[in-house]
Amino acid sequence: MGSSRSQAKEQSVMESPAGDIKEISEEAEEMLKDLPEAQRESIRDLLIGISFSRSAWSGPLPPPEILKAYNKATPDAAERILKIVEAQSIHRQSLERAAISGQLKESGRGQLFGFIVALSFLMASVLLVLKGHDVSGTIIGTVDIVALVSVFIYGKYSQKRGKEFKRG
Numbered sequence: 001m002g003s004s005r006s007q008a009k010e011q012s013v014m015e016s017p018a019g020d021i022k023e024i025s026e027e028a029e030e031m032l033k034d035l036p037e038a039q040r041e042s043i044r045d046l047l048i049g050i051s052f053s054r055s056a057w058s059g060p061l062p063p064p065e066i067l068k069a070y071n072k073a074t075p076d077a078a079e080r081i082l083k084i085v086e087a088q089s090i091h092r093q094s095l096e097r098a099a100i101s102g103q104l105k106e107s108g109r110g111q112l113f114g115f116i117v118a119l120s121f122l123m124a125s126v127l128l129v130l131k132g133h134d135v136s137g138t139i140i141g142t143v144d145i146v147a148l149v150s151v152f153i154y155g156k157y158s159q160k161r162g163k164e165f166k167r168g
Contacts, residue, residue: 060085118148 028047032040057063061081062070070077121144128137 060089114151118144 028044032043035043055063057066061067067078067081070081121140125137125141125144128134128140130137
């Protein structure tokens with residue numbers, strides 16, 4: 001019994017497909033039954049006046065009932081809405097393609113520049129060792145190799161964390 005009572009409280013108005021309010025809930029009618037007819041009608045009108053219905057949808061298109069209502073208000077409105085949604089979808093997809101392409105180019109440039117910098121330090125290290133600066137050359141070479149290894153380890157760690165974040 002508690003379940004049907006809570007359902008009656010949640011649904012305070014009944015709506016027709018056109019959105020017109022037809023009646024108040026059975027629970028409200030039950031509460032009004034002992035009142036005189038004139039008072040019952042004014043309270044019923046007040047309840048209907050302050051009751052409302054709300055609907056929502058997610059996604060680019062409204063539900064078919066809404067599209068039909070648009071068509072009633074303006075001929076071919078649903079067709080125009082569909083064209084707008086299609087155009088917006090094409091636009092969004094082209095922006096996503098451009099963003100992904102830009103990210104790939106930026107990543108490639110970063111790898112190339114990183115390789116050039118690492119190679120430069122490695123060549124400097126070899127030149128220092130050849131010129132007789134063994135300690136300096138060894139330190140620069142070691143730091144260069146440790147930096148390269150750390151970048152790769154951090155990159156793998158970041159990828160793993162990103163995958164876990166997307167899953168979880």
